[in-house]
Amino acid sequence: MSPPDAAIAFLIARQDRDGAWRDFALTPGASDAWTTAYVGLALVAAVRAHLTVPPHAIASACGFLNTARRPGAGWGYNQRCPADADSTALACLLLAATGHPPQPGDYAALARFQCSDGGFATYRFAGAAHRWCQPHAEVTATALRALGALLPPGHDRIRRGHAWLDAAGPESPSYWWASRAYLDLELARLGRAVPLTGARTGGGCFELALRLEAATMSGGPTAALHDGLIARQLPDGSWPVAPMLRVPDPHRPSAPERLFGDQRAIFTTATVLSALAAVRRSRRGWRAVADR
Secondary structure: OOHHHHHHHHHHHOOOOOOOOOEEEEOOEEEOHHHHHHHHHHHHHHHHOOOOOOHHHHHHHHHHHHHHOOOOOOOEOOOOOOEOHHHHHHHHHHHHHOOOOOOHHHHHHHHOOEOOOOOEEOOOOOOOOOHHHOEOHHHHHHHHHHHOOOOOOOOHHHHHHHHHHHHHOOOOOOOOEOOOHHHHHHHHHOOOOOOOOOOOOOOOHHHHHHHHHHHHHHOOOOHHHHHHHHHHOOOOOOOOOOOOEEOOOOOOOOOOOOEEOOOOOHHHHHHHHHHHHHHHHHHHHHHHHHOO
């Protein structure tokens, strides 16, 4: 079984009966809607790379998202948490990619996370003094990707979002992640230029996969990153987990950093699968050009 096929088998085996993927162990419990949308998008990427994914897996994930939608539209980390921009954007992206159009209220719910300066906050349950309710670069990029399926490039919301990213600058850090790699990939997916990080293979598998996919999209070196990830795959098809998710104290920026890993390895494995699918699509594209 190839490494991507083994990763797909691992993810399918860990999908719950209701269609959700649950991972992480934070104070509110395990994530469901957020991780389900994230893993579902990785499987969509695998399908687009001509890998075999059982159709019921993605359909069941979309079914779960339709039942997990909040009464006012949108999605959150799980049912105990308020809706957030990142979960809502990822869910909209998955539903739109699989022929299950999001409801108009879902896009409206996502738009409400846009702040007056154009950036998108993760949450809007408190005032601007609450740092979780301030704009975050990686969340803004994902929200713009989702709204871009509905709004034209010149729309005021899209234009102001890009202007906010421009003002944030190329050195803007990821707020929710231990490294900038997640932000770099989201910017690349949005069609924005990102710095090429070379073939540095340090870091955990999650970060390596993010860098591999960003490099694949941006024309950077990929061989060392790709081979390093393949060498680290575990016998069950997953990849080793390292702490990568930040949960900053919203009131004390100088508080000790808290980092969490996905204890079930679902989130990390989906991230690597998405990167391997991007490499596979890129190589197929080059072969198609060479065969002309």
